Amino acid sequence: MAPMHEIAHMAHVELLTPEPERSLWFFTEVMGLTENGSEGDSVYLRTWDDYEHHTLKLTAHTTSGVRRTGLRASSQEALDRRVKAIEQAGYGIGWRDGDPGLGPTYVFRDPDGHELEIYWESEWYEAPPELAPSLKNQAQAYPARGVCVRRLDHVNFLAAEVEGSTEFVRDVLGGQPTEQIMLDGGTIAGRWLTFTNKSYDLVYTRDWTGSNGRLHHIAFATDTREDILRAADIFLDKGVFIETGPHKHAIQQTFFLYVYEPGGNRVELCNPCARLVLAPDWMTVTWTEAERAKGQAWGLKTIESFHTHGTPPVDLP
Template sequence: MTPPLGDIAHLGHVELLTPDLDASVRFFTEFLGLTENGRSGDSVYLRTWDDYEHHSLTLTAHSVPGIRRTALRTSSADALRRRIEAVEAAGRPGRWVEDEPGIGPLYVTTDPDGHELALYWESEWYEAPDGLRPGLKNQPQAKPGRGVGVRRLDHVNFLGADVAANGDFHREVLGARPTEQIRLDSGRIAAQWLTFTNKSYDIVYTEDWTGSSGRLHHIAFAADTREDILRAADLALDTGVFIETGPHKHAIQQTFFLYVYEPGGNRVELCNPLTRLVLAPDWPLITWTEAERAKGQAWGLRTIESFHTHGTPPVA
């Protein structure tokens, strides 16, 4: 039975691996406008200005790019206990760690594809130091005066060998609900968008055409307006950031988007999904056909070939 929506409160933070840590830090701080909030060993902790927690993103030096951890905050200690019981009942591996600043114990497990997921409840609320204090007391940090100034980490898009199995895990074990999906003519589910909240999606699985497991398609940060996305494209052009595709509007979920690569090789989406919420408790799962997807994005832009072939870590 699908658990009640709400045990997972929201997407907390992610850890990206990068072979060029210094350049990746510059990308996320100078281009996107994140704030550095500490270092430990080979890891740097960064935060978006509207995040209430210690960090939104961890960058860790590694030989190849990719994603190491996706952390989900639960809505209570009891919710954490229930989800751990569900993970164990599903036969998934799990272990406890305390290895992130500002975050209490994390229960680390994996999805069927091998992506590392961490569940936690205890979290330290961020207090801005002098120089970063906001003018309004109801936001955690002053808006940055540099780069795009993204508001929050919005979603993670995993590449998966079996989209349906991963979607079922999030639905049956963690309590997500799917909002949209792509079904191929063969009947296979090629992509699925799932939400833990009233956002239209928090987690996405896209079929990995290489047949590999555990890879990343992209992480996404939300900007306040479409104009911010257009400005980001101009900033990318001026600063040498590689634009893969966009700005444009997705047909699925109607997100206004720009896709770029950070210096380590990971794909990053800048998006404006803030106006679209799923408020209906009985929202029907919307299924797109292969023929419908062949039409491209909302205004006719064809899906670029690298969108199906680029992922991290790279494969031969």
Template sequence: MAPPLGDIAHVGHAQLFTPELDASVAFCTDFLGLTVNGQQGDSVFLRTFDDYEHHSLVLTARDRPGLGRTALRTSSEEALHRRVAAVEATGATGTWVEDEPGLGRLYVTTDPDGHEHALYWESEHYVAPTELRPALKNQPQAKPDRGVGVRRLDHVNFLAADVLANAEFQEQVLGARPTEQIRLDSGRIAARWLTFTDKSYDVVYTSDWTGSSGRLHHIAFATDTREDILRAADLAIDTGVFIETGPHKHAIQQTFFLYVYEPGGNRIELCNPLTRLVLAPDWPLITWTEAERAKGQAWGLKTIESFHTHGTPPIV
């Protein structure tokens, strides 16, 4: 039986490893418009202006880029313990830690592919200092006066050796709903999009063509408008940020997108999915065929080859 819808409230934050910590921090603050909200050792904590929690992103110095924790906030203390019990009922294990500012205990476990997930409930609501205090009391922080000014961390796209096994972990253990997928002519599921909320997706699994496990395809930040994506493209070429593909519109999920690389080598998507919600409790899983995907994106742009080959950490 699928777990209760709503035990996972939302994606809380993501952690990226980077061999270029200072440059990655500068990219996040100067280009994305995030705010630094603390540092512990080799980790820097940053936040988007519309996040109510302490941080939206953790950048941690490592020799190679890649994804660390994906943190998921539960809807209650009881929901947290239900999900922990569900994880352990599969035979998997986890560890309780309390090592991030603004948060209580986190239960750290992994999906079948080895991506680290941290489940938690206790979280302090952010209180902006005087210089960042917004004019509107229902907004956590004033909008940034630099960079793109992204609103929130939107989703995480994991590369996986076995998409279906990992998607079923999200569905059967954590309570996500699948919304769209790609099925190849062989019958294998090459990608699946899942949601914990009324957004059309919060996490994605994409087939890793190298057969590797535990790698990252990208993390994505949402903007207010499509025009912000166009402005981001102009800012990118003005400041030397590498554009991989876009601006354009995906066929799957209809997200308006721009893909760039941050200095550490991780792929970052700027996206505008804000107009599309999945409100139907009985939403049917939309399946795209191999032939349909060969047509490219929504307006005919062919999927760039590096989309299938670039992931972090790189294959050596």
């Protein structure tokens, strides 16, 4: 299937937290994001290399999880075409006034129930004097605070059925599957999709609880692998729970570190920038159940919680 290129990129995510003050501390003082306004129970945060108003909308809530993931269309015409396709597929919710910095936004769901939004109009960020960069091709000065992540890289959704939602992203939104896990019985247990030329923007992996609409993790990119090693020391000093890593995934070859932010959501630091998908006729790489069972490319064995922890938490018998 030829790339559609009607989604420019995965743009931002709204994260829910039952610990809003501690989560805000984590994302600003530990991760190095910059606050860029607030509204009601939400605070808008941005990574230093983001050109838009915000990267992360952090919202106080009774529980954890992801409320909505934002996608920017590649043009007004592309937005109109994708909205029509979403409505024809039967997953549309409707138009909304966009959050600060965003124009009209169309809200919809994937087949598993995750809420997404798509928009075109976007107000480019203009840094105040104290945050103005020396380089005019950079949106904001380097904060030199905490980990100092560069950008939001991807979102990994948990889904009761991976295939339906990923086929929706592929056929309706134009996401290109780059890698996947196929179990011996033919079931797809995980699928990685891209809208751009990096190897993935959205990931869907099977939710062992059978629940719908949950989050596995959100991921932020660093400049180098060394930044992730330095981040591990920062997390240690700040009392942030390190779940696993640094190790290297076999799938997508991502060098990674996973932590839990104070609200309970899993956050990944990753350095996948070396892998670009430039081939327009890229053939999806399929990993077998036996190959996946081998674990990481290198590093320690995958910790059990990596397969069981998701947000919001669910009560099981």
